[in-house]
Amino acid sequence: MGLILCLSVIFCVDLISAEIVCPVCGRPFPDTVETCPNDGSDLTIVGQLVDASVDETDTESDTDSLTEVPEAEEPEASVKYKRRDVTISRPAEPATDDADYRDRRSRVIKERRGPIYLMEQRRRRRARALEQDRRLRAQFDLRREQYLQNRDQLHDLWSRARSGSALATKRRLYGMSAPLASVGYRITSMGEGDHFGPLSAVEIDLNLTRKRTRIGLSTAVGVRALETRNELVFIEHLSVGLQYPWRYSPYILLRGGIGALASERFDRKMVYFLSSVGGEVGIDCWITPWIALTPSLGYTRYIVDQVYWNSFSAKLSLGF
DSSP: OHHHHHHHHHHHHHHHHEEEEOTTTOOEEETTOOBOTTTOOBHHHHOEEEETTSOHHHHHHHHHHHHHOSSOOOOOTTOOOOOHHHHSOOOOOOOOSOTTOOHHHHTSOOSOOOHHHHHHHHHHHHHHHHHHHHHHHHHHHHHHHHHHHHHHHHHHHHHHHHHHHHHHHHHHHTTOOSOSEEEEEEEEEOOBTTBOOEEEEEEEEEEEEESSEEEEEEEEEEEEEOSSOEEEEEEEEEEEEEEOOSSEEEEEEEEEEEEEEEEEETTEEEEEEEEEEEEEEEEEEEEETTEEEEEEEEEEEEEETTEEEEEEEEEEEEEO
16 A cells, blocks of 8 residues: 555656646746647647756756757657647748838849930930831822822812803803793883873783793783873783793793773772783893893783773893
8 A cells, every 4th residue: 555655656746747848939838738828839739748857957958959940859759740840941031131122122123224225215216206207208298199189180170160060051041041030110101192191110020931932920010190190000911922042032922911090080089990912022131040131122002991002111120
């Protein structure tokens, strides 16, 4: 019994005296500590067992060797984990003197380019500018030649077009006949006794056919001037005739019309039925393809209540 108690005490002393060393910070801890309080390493896996009977100086020298020498000795067979940062040495990165070192700056050429490089750059820029100037001059010369050719062609086309337009205008003018409508002034006579009795009228003509056969309508409103009174005349004519198409287009017409004559006699206002028949010759003179000047002469027989007048008339009208 005493022998068993003695062995138990010796075994407890051995257990209490056992220590474990953290391979990261190098500090020893009792084997009851499972986690390193300095760096959090799991001592049950990576810890190195150390005998407590060894003196403190030997322990410190061992820990210093662990921290200073990267190539550590192989741990005991009881340790299952092998530290690669302790057993394998890695080359340290070269130190740099530049405190503001950046990875981007390491890829940039730091030395300044010399005068030869600048001269080469200026030479290249000048060569590019000369090449661009040569190309632009060539394009300008090509466009100028094309413009000169086109100008000559356009001049010829314009000359032909102008002559053709003049010819077309001439042909059109010499192919004209009666205007579509015209406004004119006609003067004739309806005398009474020894008085000439001039009749002045404004006449509007509308031509229904305008080529060789001429059919039209005309409306005349005028005033018959006598010694003692003035009479108002309104008459509508229908005209039929022939015409030769030309710039100076002559024509001949037969005219017949009916209307009214308003008079005041013996302090009484009276309206008489008026009719007329006659003929007319004239010529349409086309100044432009849109304007014609038409002089004409005519003979007209006016009849009012068994009274008639044989009169000649002259007319000048402007046609469109």
